[in-house]
Amino acid sequence: KVHIGIIAKSGDWSIDLRNLPVECEVKDSQNSVIYTEQFKISSSGFEEISFDTKDYSPTGLYDVTLYILKERYGKIEKEYLSSTSVKIEEFLPDTLKISQAFEPLPKDGWINPQSLSGKVILKNLFGTPASGNDVKAQMTLYPGFPVLRKYSDYYFSDPFYKSNSYEEFLGTKQTDENGEVSFELNTSKFEKATYRLEFYAEGFEKGGGRSVTQMSSLYISPLKYLIGYKADGSRSYINRDSVRKLSFIAIDQDLKKIDLKDVTLSIEEVKYISTLVKQPNGLVKYQSVKKSYPLETKKISISKDGTDFIVPSEVAGEYKLTLTDSE
16 A cells, blocks of 8 residues: 655645645556546645555556646646655565675774775675675765764864765676675875765675665775864954964874874964956956965974964954964
8 A cells, every 4th residue: 555645735825725626646657547536635734645556566656646626618627736756666575685894994083095995795695605796886975074073162174175076986896705895995096185985885686686785984084183273252353452262172083182293383464455457358457455474483282182372462453373284
């Protein structure tokens, strides 16, 4: 039995659709109408229709369409309102079980992408290795970074953030006598960035097209560590000669705080100067251009317990603070 839920409301929710005549029509995968029902919408707008499939019903997509019934020139016409589809298939139990593992094993935060591979383990239903079975695999890279919930009050900036996504088919291989097969996840051919890597594998039965699938993901990045900061107040506007404190921490790939030495802290003043700029139409006119002027550079160390920095606020202006390492 198939149950179809219907929610009917007017566009602005102000009109009561009670007694609005509608018709629901169901067509099977061979485009034959197997069920129709006419009814009127209730005041609540919540309705349901149900229909049965038979042992001899064809498999495939069944289309369920809802029409408004309108009378025109003495005839009842159907006007399309909404539709959905239902997939009807024969039930056959899976004869294979599939699992995956990354090598090396992922860390809590991210891992460096060198020599990364995805291992697929295929077993028969009773746990014995499924050897000689075809396995297809695919790798997808999405820009992103793990959510650092334990440091949610800190702001982290990823210097390797990029906006491009990539997808690569890794080919088809056969499982060995242990029911295992490995695929190399070579990300060096893509631009250097932080990604969420999705590894998708599909294992096939011998001599048939039925399969089982599995997808796993992890984060990869060339970063060895991240620096985060939090402020004890607004950074967009600080009163002159007031105290504003920034607290810095450094975390490694396991999301643990670490000691970090030889970090260069630099402060620049940002000014806007008026200069002549040639326009696309060939004319020259004055335009404000943003320029930065170095003010201070010094080495700092970030301790495992965090390091505080008091923002200099003696001179009014707009400033940029940057932290860099040797790389």
